[in-house]
Amino acid sequence: MDDELSGHILDEYPFTGKIGHKIHFFEITDSTNRVAFKLAVEGAEEGTVVIADTQTKGKGRLNRAWLSPSGCNLYLSIILRPNIRIDEAPQISIVSGVGVADTMLSYFPSSVSLKWPNDIMMNDRKICGILTEMRVKSGRLDFVIAGIGLNVNMLKEHFDDRLLETATSMLLESGKVYSRINIMAVLIDTFEKWYNTFLNNGFQPIHKFWTDHAYGIGEMVVISFKDTVIAGKLKGLDKDGALLVEEGVGKMHRILTGDATVLKTPKQ
Numbered sequence: 001m002d003d004e005l006s007g008h009i010l011d012e013y014p015f016t017g018k019i020g021h022k023i024h025f026f027e028i029t030d031s032t033n034r035v036a037f038k039l040a041v042e043g044a045e046e047g048t049v050v051i052a053d054t055q056t057k058g059k060g061r062l063n064r065a066w067l068s069p070s071g072c073n074l075y076l077s078i079i080l081r082p083n084i085r086i087d088e089a090p091q092i093s094i095v096s097g098v099g100v101a102d103t104m105l106s107y108f109p110s111s112v113s114l115k116w117p118n119d120i121m122m123n124d125r126k127i128c129g130i131l132t133e134m135r136v137k138s139g140r141l142d143f144v145i146a147g148i149g150l151n152v153n154m155l156k157e158h159f160d161d162r163l164l165e166t167a168t169s170m171l172l173e174s175g176k177v178y179s180r181i182n183i184m185a186v187l188i189d190t191f192e193k194w195y196n197t198f199l200n201n202g203f204q205p206i207h208k209f210w211t212d213h214a215y216g217i218g219e220m221v222v223i224s225f226k227d228t229v230i231a232g233k234l235k236g237l238d239k240d241g242a243l244l245v246e247e248g249v250g251k252m253h254r255i256l257t258g259d260a261t262v263l264k265t266p267k268q
């Protein structure tokens with residue numbers, strides 16, 4: 001399947017905002033995050049976007065691989081240079097998730113939710129993953145790369161058996177084929193709107209959107225990171241972006257990194 005995402009089409013598209021004013025398109029690359037990181041180290045401006053039709057070494061969170069077949073999905077990385085403290089940088093992950101979730105809401109108004117830290121879920125399946133990577137230079141946050149992998153026109157046969165249980169795409173959810181360039185345009189616009197909201201008004205509006213669309217609040221959740229596992233009730237997001245999980249009665253954990261598995265109570 002090919003819905004024509006090419007350097008030529010991207011050149012003609014009127015991206016008028018800060019994000020997307022400069023776009024580097026690759027038919028094939030190892031990882032758009034790696035390319036964007038390199039460009040950022042070399043001084044690329046905020047808002048520069050790296051996008052590929054396919055990736056040979058797509059990177060997921062926690063050192064996982066990101067399946068990146070050609071001709072069907074969006075794989076893009078955005079260079080951001082927010083003037084924030086290093087300890088605030090993880091909030092960019094949440095901002096990015098909110099930007100993509102809000103994009104998905106314009107296509108699927110009722111079934112989009114956000115699983116901490118920034119998976120976008122559709123009917124209990126993951127439709128988009130985000131990998132943020134940052135560089136600190138001379139004790140300051142130099143840049144953040146927001147790498148977005150959105151399953152657009154991916155078919156069942158593109159997924160491996162393990163992923164079929166847990167992942168989905170826009171096409172699988174609706175039966176429709178989407179134009180990737182159009183989705184990308186909405187995504188860039190919406191992402192910029194939320195990024196600017198964060199820069200101008202702080203984390204509170206982001207926190208509100210996330211909470212209003214959170215996946216699994218009140219459910220049991222298992223958080224794993226390296227050798228540590230915490231199980232408890234998912235309470236929500238702290239005002240700085242940490243996940244709040246209550247173990248037993250009243251023992252609250254603030255989780256800053258890890259993987260969350262929500263154990264959903266079956267609907268009656």
Ligand code: BTN
Pocket residue numbers: 030031032033034055057058059060061062064066074075076077119128129130131147148149150
């Ligand atoms: C996750 O594990 O959920 C995060 C997946 C992030 C994948 C995207 S695809 C574009 C960008 N380039 C990469 O190598 N990874 C991110």
